[in-house]
């Protein structure tokens with residue numbers, strides 16, 4: 001009898017903790033964990049050189065440099081990556097980006113659609129979410145309800 005209660009109690013605790021965790025944090029569910037590792041690898045290989053190993057960005061990222069371009073911003077709480085929906089973040093990484101006020105026309109943020117698979121772009125964006133606060137993750141998850149990742153990136157080829 002005791003044993004049975006123990007099972008029921010631990011089952012309840014685990015479910016509540018699990019669901020509460022996923023909901024409160026608005027971060028990818030535990031099913032996404034292998035993809036988060038993949039995302040981290042993609043980040044280290046393709047993004048860290050400009051955005052920093054810890055996502056800290058370049059020094060003076062808020063000021064235009066000598067060429068009149070904005071340096072790579074941080075992806076953590078102090079940056080504004082978290083303010084963009086999944087659809088927008090996907091687009092920025094796939095198609096590249098430049099601040100409209102940059103004095104040159106080039107894409108200061110390179111386009112990755114020829115380099116990374118759609119699922120890798122989604123994975124690296126999901127990895128960036130691990131650098132945000134709970135509050136920021138929740139806000140971004142709400143934004144993304146209306147603007148999700150493109151279908152092509154979600155259907156992972158087997």
Ligand code: HEC
Pocket residue numbers: 042043046047048049050051069070071072073079080081084089092093097098099100102108109110112124125
């Ligand atoms: C050659 C340097 C460079 C590399 C490599 C690079 N970025 Fe960027 N990234 C930038 C710059 C510079 C900007 C800011 C562009 C601007 O505002 O003019 C930027 C902006 C961004 C933004 C928008 C941030 C915001 O606050 O609006 C995201 C998201 C982003 N990069 C993600 C990535 C990811 C993911 C990778 C790797 C796949 C990557 N970047 C690789 C230079 C780089």
